[in-house]
Amino acid sequence: MAVFMRFPGFRDKAVTLSYDDGADADRRVVELMTKYGLKGTFNINHKAIGGAADHTMTAEELFALYRDSGNEVAVHGAEHFSLTEVDMAMATRDILSNREYLESMTGGIVRGMAYANGAESEEVQRMLKNCGIVYSRSVVSTHKFGLPKNWLSWDATCHHGDKELMTLVDQFLNGPMPGYLWARHPRLFYLWGHSFEYANNNDWHILEAFGQAFEGRDDVWHATNGQIYDYVKAFDSLVYSCDGTMIHNPTATDVYLDYFRRQICIKAGETVKAR
Numbered sequence: 086m087a088v089f090m091r092f093p094g095f096r097d098k099a100v101t102l103s104y105d106d107g108a109d110a111d112r113r114v115v116e117l118m119t120k121y122g123l124k125g126t127f128n129i130n131h132k133a134i135g136g137a138a139d140h141t142m143t144a145e146e147l148f149a150l151y152r153d154s155g156n157e158v159a160v161h162g163a164e165h166f167s168l169t170e171v172d173m174a175m176a177t178r179d180i181l182s183n184r185e186y187l188e189s190m191t192g193g194i195v196r197g198m199a200y201a202n203g204a205e206s207e208e209v210q211r212m213l214k215n216c217g218i219v220y221s222r223s224v225v226s227t228h229k230f231g232l233p234k235n236w237l238s239w240d241a242t243c244h245h246g247d248k249e250l251m252t253l254v255d256q257f258l259n260g261p262m263p264g265y266l267w268a269r270h271p272r273l274f275y276l277w278g279h280s281f282e283y284a285n286n287n288d289w290h291i292l293e294a295f296g297q298a299f300e301g302r303d304d305v306w307h308a309t310n311g312q313i314y315d316y317v318k319a320f321d322s323l324v325y326s327c328d329g330t331m332i333h334n335p336t337a338t339d340v341y342l343d344y345f346r347r348q349i350c351i352k353a354g355e356t357v358k359a360r
């Protein structure tokens with residue numbers, strides 16, 4: 086007997102995508118994501134915008150694309166520095182100037198990130214915290230469906246070029262859930278890559294097949310990286326009475342629970358009798 090988070094609508098699964106570098110091929114990625122109702126986060130190193138053969142979209146076009154499709158924009162470093170390989174003042178400036186630019190272009194608060202070149206360390210994580218970054222994706226594939234223990238080292242399930250991709254999708258959607266505890270925990274499928282990889286390899290069928298697999302699956306929540314972070318933090322913020330009969334939700338988000346095998350939704354700001 087225990088308490089388990091459920092995603093909105095009591096769903097026990099969520100899927101999120103993460104694409105880096107903001108190349109022109111993001112347009113096709115967004116088209117396919119919209120076609121299949123997928124959501125995700127685009128990590129933008131803004132100094133590259135308009136600067137190369139596959140970066141011809143203007144900043145206005147690029148940010149309109151993400152905004153109009155309901156996707157998130159996140160930090161990738163202004164100049165795509167490997168943060169572990171440069172002076173920490175330069176690294177800090179690379180993150181803050183990127184964050185400030187993205188906030189000016191989106192009109193919103195930007196707190197997410199993906200590590201350029203996967204370059205992360207404990208020192209870099211401390212710096213990111215001081216820069217107001219709350220989550221950052223690595224380039225590690227876990228082949229698993231758990232939520233991150235350290236949000237500043239958020240490992241993906243896999244890259245879209247992974248040979249195991251569709252096997253993992255099948256396991257995620259249809260696989261047996263061995264063990265009692267495993268059966269009760271929510272699952273997250275986290276896919277990442279670069280849109281130019283699809284363009285260079287002409288393998289858009291991978292993203293089509295991925296989207297098709299999720300069609301009609303009402304048990305899966307489609308969310309950006311930031312929406313998942315915010316939702317888990319709302320769950321973490323719930324306040325329980327000593328005997329568990331009362332739960333208070335101090336956040337602005339409705340939270341869904343599997344509470345000792347009962348489904349309970351605690352609306353934003355409410356206190357409920359739970360047992």
Ligand SMILES: [Zn+2]
Binds near residue numbers: 106200
């Ligand atoms: Zn990159």
